[in-house]
Amino acid sequence: MLFSKYKWQVQRPEMQTASMLAKELSVSPFVAALMAGRGIRDSEEGRQFLNGSLEHSHDPYLMQGMAEAVPRIRKALEDQEHILIYGDYDADGVSSTSLMIHLMRHLGASYDIYIPHRSNEGYGLHNHALDWAHQQGVSLIITVDTGISAVDQIAYANQLGIDVIVTDHHEPPEQLPEAYALINPKIPTCPYPFKGLAGVGVAYKLAQALLGDPPKEWLEIVAIGTIADLMPLIGENRILVKHGIDSMRQTRFVGIRSLLEVGGVEVDKVNAVNIAFSMAPRINASGRLDHAGRAVTLLTTESPEDADRLAWELDGLNKERQQVVELIVQEALGMIGERYGAGELPPVIVVAGEGWNVGVVGIVASKILERFYRPVVVLGIDPETGNCKGSARSIPGLDIYEALCACRDSMDHFGGHPSAAGMSLHRDQLAAFEQGLHEFAGQVLREEHFVPVCEADAECTISDVTIEVIEQLDQLGPFGMANAVPKIIIREAMVKEAKKIGKEGKHLKLRLQQNQEQLDAISFGMGHLADILPEGTKVDVLGELSINEWNGSRKTQLMLQDISAPYRQVFDYRGIQQPVEEIKRWRTELEPHLRCPAHRSAIVYTRESSPEIKSQLYEMCLWVYDRNAGVLPDNDAAEEHGADDISVLFVLDVPETAEQLQTLLTVFQSVPNIFLVHPTRMPxxxxxxxxxxxxxxxxxxxxxxxxxxxxxxxxxxxxxxxxxxxxxxxxxxxxxxxxxxxxxxxxxxxxxxxxxxxxxxxxxxxxxxxxxxxxxxxxxxxxxxxxxxxxxxxxxxxxx
Structure with missing residues (x-):
């Protein structure tokens, strides 16, 4: 039995609405059903979803603070004031800063930019940067993707005689800074109808207010920041991103073209997924391991030579970032294992390590969350000062920003969203910080919150999945947050072939069959599942449809995201070399799919078996054959946990008698997975x-x-x-x-x-x-x- 990683929930659209949409919008019933499942209720809403134009975007002057900001900027231009664009170091901040550079150039402004160094300075406005700006003669600062929490810093800017216009999209604190203008759709009193803009989206609305009709190619930069910052691709974001991607397919930005080419993306076929998984990581790598200014230069340069050089530099930084992340993840997992062992994890996992690169702790937190599916905070500690900087990632059941607000007294600074946040504090406050998070989360989270849910759009058969159907799905793009790539479920498909592919066999390729129809499925990072998917296995699969094009041939393909085999299984590994080492590997790699922690994993063997069993597998439940009793517990774990809750049984030796086998199967009659790893005999x-x-x-x-x-x-x-x-x-x-x-x-x-x-x-x-x-x-x-x-x-x- 293979357990699915997620609880699958299938959307059940209102079929009358789907029929109406299919008829009035001239789309296929399948696409209409998906639209109805995503909350589209009438044809007008459907038309805007499919064909929304920039005319459907909102008036920028509906945004609170815009009426004050625009005249102040125009005055600065008229008086030739020196303006400072103050940004952030993530991909949204880089995009926002880049967009404002294009705006300043367009307006002929005198300007500078400032992005703090992630490791050396940290997030937000800093007084030393304001001092530098004052020395440079800056009289107006425009923040992008930051500033809404900078109460003290903006007060300091006011003392220096510098006006500050804040453009931001982060959650506003209870006390707002006394800036010249605050532009953030999430401010409770702001009447702007769409609250989901990225920082670059807010900056674009400022450009709209100033210019009326900004150059269309600027939407390419808006698309990058919006997708990279995981903003919902619905409403106005969908319109901005869709037009941005259309423009990017014929981009005139040499930096964007170089970045796509370095990532192996065909420029004329770029989509939101390419931006999310190819462009965004490379842009983010600049701010994580170096300085975000390098990425800003790439997005604003007009030199093809500089663009190529910078794109390859970002690619190198991204590779380095991947290695750094993997090292910290392994250290963090070691800490978690040492601290909690096989016991119950706390409602929020907090790990901190000296010397950890604070530029990647957010990625590390995401990977640990994926492993344990609970909120995670990862902090890097400066060993000299004891200062900690960290990032949090959360699950839908816990608003991490609210959780941080509840323990604000233990932090120097914090900010963020319901699902992600950042903070800084001293290591002396770590215990209080962690305790505060546990107390808040303990009141909010319930057992059901720790079960990840994956929503699918439909259940299909392989015969339903045609190239024509997949091509129709493109009408629903661009895909991203709140408008995910459609997911389908196929049940009771037979595995015809399962093999490991890619470097070191890390990836999985399946050939599935229903009746006479076949479908290839690919899953990245799940190559180990080939060990437990022998030919003939009946499986349920969940994934995203795509078209695989190779040598002029086009075939349907499923990008596999989850799999289950909801029945008892026997796995044949008789005569395998080094069975003890293989058992350890299987338990590590297959735990999410077999649900086999040590106390739910049993081994049965003869008393004459190798002594390494007890020394290397002591945490597992060890059982031994007995001539009188059939099988008996052979360690404390087996005595304590018994056989009723065992998930995996490893048969290390053949029973000595048929009675022993029958006793074994009786004792472990409810075990869902049996691995036969006993040696074979010569003929x-x-x-x-x-x-x-x-x-x-x-x-x-x-x-x-x-x-x-x-x-x-x-x-x-x-x-x-x-x-x-x-x-x-x-x-x-x-x-x-x-x-x-x-x-x-x-x-x-x-x-x-x-x-x-x-x-x-x-x-x-x-x-x-x-x-x-x-x-x-x-x-x-x-x-x-x-x-x-x-x-x-x-x-x-x-x-x-």
Missing amino acids: REKLLIPSRDQFKQLYILLAGMAASPVSENEVIARLRQKTALSSRMLAKVLDVFEELVFIERSKGLVTFIPKPEKKPLDASRHFRELSELAEMEQHLLHADTKQLTHWMMSRSKGVS
């Missing part, structure tokens, strides 16, 4: 299921060779020559004949007894045991995988 040791004719032949042969005492070894050797039976089989035949008093054995000699009392073979206990043992070994040691699996399933159900 010369094979037992055959005995027949009466076979025993009659052996009886006659014995009568001819053991009328007088003969060495048992010689008897067995001569019988092997005449019958080709194994020595092991013949020794057990002699046990039967001795029990029936057909022969006598004494001091290694065998003597045939003439005219013995007639007895039926099945009167012999040894004969019955040999029959059962030979049948058991025939399947456990010599049957093919399909026969073995069927036999094990039958025995598990009590059918022999």
Whole structure:
């Protein structure tokens, strides 16, 4: 049984609405059903969703503070004041700053930019930067993607005689700064109808207010920041991003073109997914490992040579970032394991490490959240000052910004969104900070919040999934937050082939079949699942549809995101080398799919097995074969946890008798997954299921060779020559004949007894045991995988 990582929920659209949309919008029933499932209720809303133009964007002057900001900027232009654009170091901040540079150039302004260094300065406005601006003669600062929480800093700017216009989209605090103008749609008193703009979206609305109709290509930069900052691609964001992507396919920005080419993206086919997974990480890498100014230069340069150089530099930084992230993730996981072991995790995981690069702690938090599915805070500690800077990532059940507000006294600074936030504090406050988060989360989170949910748009069969259907789905793009790529579920598909692909076999490729229709499925980072998806496995799969184009051929393809096999399974790994090492690897890699923590994993073996079992697998439940009891617990874990809640059973050795096997299957009758990793035997040791004719032949042969005492070894050797039976089989035949008093054995000699009392073979206990043992070994040691699996399933159900 493979457990799915997520709880699957299928959208059930109102079919009457779907029929109406299909008819009035001239879209396929499938696309109409997806639109209805995403909350579109009438044809006008549907038309705007499919074909929304910039005319549908909102008047920028609806945004509070815009009426004050625009005249102040125009006055600065008229008076030739020196303006400072103050941005942030993430991809949204880089995009916002870049957009404002294009705006300042367009307006002919005298300007400078300032982006704080993530590691050396941290997020937000800083007084030392204001001092520098004052020295440069700056009289107006325009913040982008930052500033809404800078109460003290803006008060300091006011003292210096510098006006500050804040453009931001982060959650506003209770006390707002006394800026010249505050432009943020999330301010409670702001009447702007769309609250989901990115920082670059707010900056674009300022450009709209100043220019009326900014150059269309600026929307390319808006698209980058909006997608990178995970803003919802609905409403006005959808319009801005859609037009931005359309423009990007013929981009005149040399930096954008170079960045796409370095990422292996065809410029004329770029989409939101490419921006999210190719462009955004490289832009973010600049601010994480170096200074975000390098990415700003890339997005604003007019030199193709500089663009190529900078794009490759960002690519190198991104590769370095990936390595740094992996190292910190492993350290953090080690800390979590050491601190909590196999026990219950707290409602919020907080980890902090000295020397951790604070530029990547947000990515680390995301990866740990994905592993444990609970809110995570990761902090880097400066070993000299003790100052900590960190990032938080949360799950839908907990607004992390609210949680931080509840323990604000332990932090120097914080800010963010419901799902992501940043903070700084001293290491002396870590314990209080963590305790405060636990107390808040403990009141909010319930058990159901810790089960990740994945929403699917439809259930299909493979025959439903055609190239035409996939092409129709493009009408719903661009895809991103709040408008995800459509996900489908296919149930009871048969695995025809499963193999590991890519470097080091990290990825998985499946060929699935229903009736006569086949579909390829790809899953990145799930190559280890090939170990537990043998041919013939029936699976349910969830994923996103795509078209695979190769050498002029186009085929449908499923990008697999989750999989389950909702029935008991037996996995055939007989004769595998180093089974103890493989068991450790399987448990680590397959835990999310087999749900096999140490206390739910059992191993059964003989007492003669290698001592490394107890030394290396001591945390697991160890069981040993016993001639009288069948199987017995062999360590404290097995005694404590018993067999009822075991998820995976590893059979390390073949049972010595059929009774032991039946006892094993009875004790572990509810276990959903059985791995057979026992060694195989050489054919010369094979037992055959005995027949009466076979025993009659052996009886006659014995009568001819053991009328007088003969060495048992010689008897067995001569019988092997005449019958080709194994020595092991013949020794057990002699046990039967001795029990029936057909022969006598004494001091290694065998003597045939003439005219013995007639007895039926099945009167012999040894004969019955040999029959059962030979049948058991025939399947456990010599049957093919399909026969073995069927036999094990039958025995598990009590059918022999």
